[in-house]
Amino acid sequence: MTPQSIVEPYAVLFPGQGAQFPGMAQRWHDEVPAVRKLFSEAEALAGLPLRELLLTMARDAQVRTDWTQPCVFVASLAGWIALRERLARTGTGQPAYLLGHSLGHFTALVASGAVDLDAGLRLVRQRGEIMHRSGQRSPGEMLTVVGLPADEIAAMLEGEHGRKVYVAAVNGPDQVVLSGDRPGIAWAEATALARGAARTVPLAIGIAAHSPLMAEAQTEFAAELANLVIHPPRTPVVLNTTARPSTDPSAIRADLQLHMLEPVRWWESIRSLRDTGVQRFVDVGPGRTLCKVLSRYLPPEELLANDRRGGLEVLAR
The missing domain is CATH 3.30.70.250 (Malonyl-CoA ACP transacylase, ACP-binding)
Structure with missing residues (x-):
């Protein structure tokens, strides 16, 4: 299934923590100059050896929330950049909606233009550190x-x-x-x-994310949100806490202020988009985590993976 065949309204999905694996952005790094530029910029902004972590990802690093969250965030943006280049080459239209699962919501906000890259990466780095400390204080x-x-x-x-x-x-x-x-x-x-x-x-995460046990962490995170500049997104972003698309910066901020405490309403979000006429879902990667989750419930022709060589392909059951 190539990008040319996406003629129906479609949504792009961004995975959360748990999608990481060694070499998860290797092909995009090797093949897409804009991805290499992203890696360099992100590494300088984050103050972490992101290139090494992204391309090797030792086992002990995979369970460190403060490392894996920036890595999955950047790897997903790399997949988004690679996807946009494919779409531009083939003249395929842009997605109707963006939707991220937990951590992936922050990737969706940056991809939509609602949050700048430097602010988004800083926020994700802070989120990972806050959650890591929370897990050390009160393991979940x-x-x-x-x-x-x-x-x-x-x-x-x-x-x-x-x-x-x-x-x-x-x-x-x-x-x-x-x-x-x-x-x-x-x-x-x-x-x-x-x-x-x-x-x-x-x-393997060591915290009780999206629950009342994160109250102290959310209070700390809310302080980081206070100065975050949020622009109206170019593409509507579906909010994790409401399962509804939004282009309203105030609604996006309200969602982020509850982000660590409230459950991710993922299936409700997917159903909401299907009700609006969305007929395809593109998992931007890394991996095909979200496609695999949804393959239990949606026809395979509705699920496209961005991590295969040669273009988008229908997820094989």
């Missing part, structure tokens, strides 16, 4: 539950007010990410499996 855990309806999981948690476990993201009608402390996640995993969940997948 995250768990993906697959095969149990989201409303059943919500009901399961509703009567457990004494347990520290919360819905962090709804990625599909039967795919939910939970955040909490170790006892809460252990209880939730055992209970979900007993209720018929197909499987559970622990996330």
Whole structure:
């Protein structure tokens, strides 16, 4: 599936933390001069050896929130730059919407022009450091539950007010990410499996993202947001906390102020875009994380991956 074949309205998706792997932006770095320029600029702005981290990504670096978040952010922007060059060469129209999952939301804001690169990278670096410190102070855990309806999981948690476990993201009608402390996640995993969940997948992240356990971190992050300049985006960005597209800087700021505390309404966002007429979703990479998540629920012809040589291709099941 080449870019020429995208004639319907489409949305571009940006992944979050967890998409990282060694060499995740190698091909774009080697083939696209603008990506090499991005790497140089980002490395100078971040004060991190981003080129080395992006192209090698040792195992211990992959679980460090303060390193992986800037790396996935820059790698996703590299994929966006490579995609734009392909679209320009083929005369394909621009996406109707941009949508990022958790960390990917910040990439979407920069890609849309709502936030400048230097401000976006600085914010992502600060976010990663704040979350890393939060995990050191109060370690948390995250768990993906697959095969149990989201409303059943919500009901399961509703009567457990004494347990520290919360819905962090709804990625599909039967795919939910939970955040909490170790006892809460252990209880939730055992209970979900007993209720018929197909499987559970622990996330190697060390924090309880998108939950009330991030309140102290969000307060610290809000101070960093105070001076952030937000422009009206050139392309509407779907907000994680509302699942609705917006071009309003005030709405974007309000979303960011709740970002660490509220769940990512991913599946609701996808459904909302499909209701507006979006018929294709392009996972800008790195990897095909979001395509793989959505492949349980959407026809393969609606999902395009940007990480393959030769152009966009329909995701093979």
